[in-house]
Amino acid sequence: MQTPFEMGGVTIVPGSRTTVNLPVPNLSTAAPMTIPVQVIHSKQAGPRLFVCAALHGDEINGVEIIRRLMRLTVMRRLRGTLIAVPIVNVFGFVSQIRYLPDRRDLNRSFPGSAKGSLASRLAQLFIQEIVRHATHGIDLHTGAIHRTNYPQIRADLDHAETHRLAVACRVPLLINAGLRKGSLRETAGRYGVPVLVYEAGEALRFDENCIRVGVAGIVNLMRALDMLPHARGQAEEPAPLIIRSSSWERAPVSGVLRATAELGSLVKAGEQLGVISDPFGENEMAVKSPDSGIVVGRITLPVVNEGDALFHIGHTTGTKAAAEMLDAYDKDEAYHDEATSELKQEPPIV
Ligand SMILES: [Zn+2]
Numbered sequence: 001m002q003t004p005f006e007m008g009g010v011t012i013v014p015g016s017r018t019t020v021n022l023p024v025p026n027l028s029t030a031a032p033m034t035i036p037v038q039v040i041h042s043k044q045a046g047p048r049l050f051v052c053a054a055l056h057g058d059e060i061n062g063v064e065i066i067r068r069l070m071r072l073t074v075m076r077r078l079r080g081t082l083i084a085v086p087i088v089n090v091f092g093f094v095s096q097i098r099y100l101p102d103r104r105d106l107n108r109s110f111p112g113s114a115k116g117s118l119a120s121r122l123a124q125l126f127i128q129e130i131v132r133h134a135t136h137g138i139d140l141h142t143g144a145i146h147r148t149n150y151p152q153i154r155a156d157l158d159h160a161e162t163h164r165l166a167v168a169c170r171v172p173l174l175i176n177a178g179l180r181k182g183s184l185r186e187t188a189g190r191y192g193v194p195v196l197v198y199e200a201g202e203a204l205r206f207d208e209n210c211i212r213v214g215v216a217g218i219v220n221l222m223r224a225l226d227m228l229p230h231a232r233g234q235a236e237e238p239a240p241l242i243i244r245s246s247s248w249e250r251a252p253v254s255g256v257l258r259a260t261a262e263l264g265s266l267v268k269a270g271e272q273l274g275v276i277s278d279p280f281g282e283n284e285m286a287v288k289s290p291d292s293g294i295v296v297g298r299i300t301l302p303v304v305n306e307g308d309a310l311f312h313i314g315h316t317t318g319t320k321a322a323a324e325m326l327d328a329y330d331k332d333e334a335y336h337d338e339a340t341s342e343l344k345q346e347p348p349i350v
Pocket residue numbers: 055056059141142
């Protein structure tokens with residue numbers, strides 16, 4: 001049996017779904033501002049998972065992932081506690097920008113302080129009101145503006161339990177990612193709360209496939225934590241591709257890029273990824289892959305300056321594992337079981 005707890009001055013009782021609007025500093029107009037949080041606190045004791053999005057205010061795929069997740073009828077059978085925070089950086093979200101108004105990065109401002117910058121104060125509030133109540137977390141991101149990512153989980157794969165949970169999401173690609181100082185993932189980890197990062201799609205855009213893989217991934221994660229009933233007759237898990245090193249191929253010259261390597265495609269060392277040319281096509285320069293690998297991220301804006309990061313290549317020792325993963329991964333079948341199949345009734349976002 002669970003006990004009640006306090007969040008933002010609201011008592012969350014077992015067997016309830018409660019919306020809490022966490023007060024944050026006012027807008028400059030003096031209008032009040034809050035971070036919306038919804039908590040499903042079941043009667044049965046179990047893990048306490050937070051799911052958050054838009055830590056970077058322009059990364060909106062996760063906002064839609066959380067909306068779909070919270071509408072699932074299977075949440076009535078939740079064990080433990082689900083804490084959903086669809087828009088963490090509310091100031092960036094309303095301005096449609098990645099950062100806070102003073103250009104600080106919230107995801108470099110943890111653990112934060114009550115006397116620091118606005119970003120630092122939000123970080124501290126998030127630790128106090130969300131992370132402190134949680135045992136696990138998943139943080140939803142997209143590529144930066146004009147950059148898109150193939151659906152991937154970033155996590156510390158050398159940590160056994162984190163590795164188990166990352167694989168359980170059944171997201172096609174896992175990237176072993178070092179901890180960045182000041183990030184939510186690094187700080188929560190220090191508090192004993194392992195956090196996975198789901199990265200998919202592009203800032204300021206919805207991507208239906210990335211949203212579906214994300215919803216299914218969180219449901220799978222919650223099953224691995226015994227928070228949701230296990231799926232009946234679930235197919236053998238296709239092994240995710242694990243990437244342990246990656247590099248960005250940068251623009252060798254400025255110009256207009258004609259990209260030819262698709263996101264998620266396999267490339268060989270020396271293979272052409274695109275061509276940069278001047279407006280008349282008199283000078284063309286090929287962009288080639290430095291290594292064999294998979295295109296895990298790429299630019300979406302064709303206008304490039306020398307040095308711009310164009311293609312993010314996840315290095316694969318052999319392409320066999322990558323080919324097997326891509327074969328096993330059917331992007332139209334993210335809603336493959338009884339928990340998520342009801343979402344097929346919703347028209348896809350196009
Ligand atoms: Zn981000």
